[in-house]
Amino acid sequence: MTALLQLKNVSRNFGGLAALSEVSFDVHPGEILGLIGPNGAGKTTLVNLVTGVYRPSSGQIIFEDKPINRLKSYAIARMGIARTFQVMQPFPEMTVVDNVAAGALFATGASTLEEAKELAQVHLEYVDLKKFANTPAASLTLPNRKRLELAKSLAMNPKLLLLDEVMAGINSVEIDQSLGLIKSLVEKGITILLIEHIMKVVMSVCSRVVVLHHGSLICEGQPNYVTSDPQVIKAYLGSKFAARQNRVSHEQ
Ligand SMILES: Nc1ncnc2c1ncn2[C@@H]1O[C@H](COP(=O)(O)OP(=O)(O)OP(=O)(O)O)[C@@H](O)[C@H]1O
Numbered sequence: 001m002t003a004l005l006q007l008k009n010v011s012r013n014f015g016g017l018a019a020l021s022e023v024s025f026d027v028h029p030g031e032i033l034g035l036i037g038p039n040g041a042g043k044t045t046l047v048n049l050v051t052g053v054y055r056p057s058s059g060q061i062i063f064e065d066k067p068i069n070r071l072k073s074y075a076i077a078r079m080g081i082a083r084t085f086q087v088m089q090p091f092p093e094m095t096v097v098d099n100v101a102a103g104a105l106f107a108t109g110a111s112t113l114e115e116a117k118e119l120a121q122v123h124l125e126y127v128d129l130k131k132f133a134n135t136p137a138a139s140l141t142l143p144n145r146k147r148l149e150l151a152k153s154l155a156m157n158p159k160l161l162l163l164d165e166v167m168a169g170i171n172s173v174e175i176d177q178s179l180g181l182i183k184s185l186v187e188k189g190i191t192i193l194l195i196e197h198i199m200k201v202v203m204s205v206c207s208r209v210v211v212l213h214h215g216s217l218i219c220e221g222q223p224n225y226v227t228s229d230p231q232v233i234k235a236y237l238g239s240k241f242a243a244r245q246n247r248v249s250h251e252q
């Protein structure tokens with residue numbers, strides 16, 4: 001299978017800190033690839049590199065067979081890569097619909113504001129935010145802000161969507177709703193790189209998982225393989241999780 005996105009020996013240093021070291025993996029079209037690892041492992045840095053916020057210190061990032069690591073953010077967005085922000089960045093004074101329309105204008109370029117607003121309504125409906133279309137973004141609750149982040153990135157009409165902890169801070173009912181939403185995005189043909197600390201989410205939607213630790217890729221494979229890897233358990237999951245997994249597999 002040809003990869004949609006390829007990282008080849010990608011490194012990024014911040015001063016003396018190696019936030020990412022020689023990371024290589026592929027994202028295949030149509031998959032939900034999980035990206036996990038402890039706090040500070042380099043997950044958001046990787047998203048920032050793929051979306052052109054930062055440049056790699058070395059290595060190559062290739063999207064649809066074209067190198068993108070020297071392109072500006074808007075050019076990468078227009079090629080079909082969108083992301084959500086872990087720290088949400090709505091324009092707080094602007095209405096919800098205008099926030100989404102701004103996303104559409106940024107990435108698609110051509111449309112008029114009116115067109116962008118019409119499209120925005122469609123995306124708001126999709127994430128169940130239409131009733132808040134004309135309220136200021138600042139007044140949204142946390143789960144609704146997460147939905148707004150998702151609508152903004154969908155407005156960019158992405159082929160590849162990078163979701164950076166879209167479920168942090170939301171309750172279990174909302175997590176189940178978000179899981180349904182993520183699965184429906186894949187059915188629409190969007191490929192997803194999912195950064196997530198909630199392992200229930202990773203285990204239930206990801207077809208493969210990549211694990212980062214101190215900026216290095218320490219494991220890659222199917223969810224069950226990755227979560228039983230001793231290095232991953234030591235670095236991230238902890239023995240408690242492993243014990244629980246063992247119990248579940250014995251009960252099955
Ligand atoms: N702009 C920056 N300048 C300096 N250091 C940075 C910068 N961005 C990230 N870092 C550092 O790079 C390392 C990786 O950070 P990153 O945000 O990518 O981790 P993460 O895996 O997303 O963690 P979390 O799970 O907490 O979100 C950290 O040590 C962080 O402090």
Ligand SMILES: [Mg+2]
Binds near residue numbers: 043
């Ligand atoms: Mg992060």
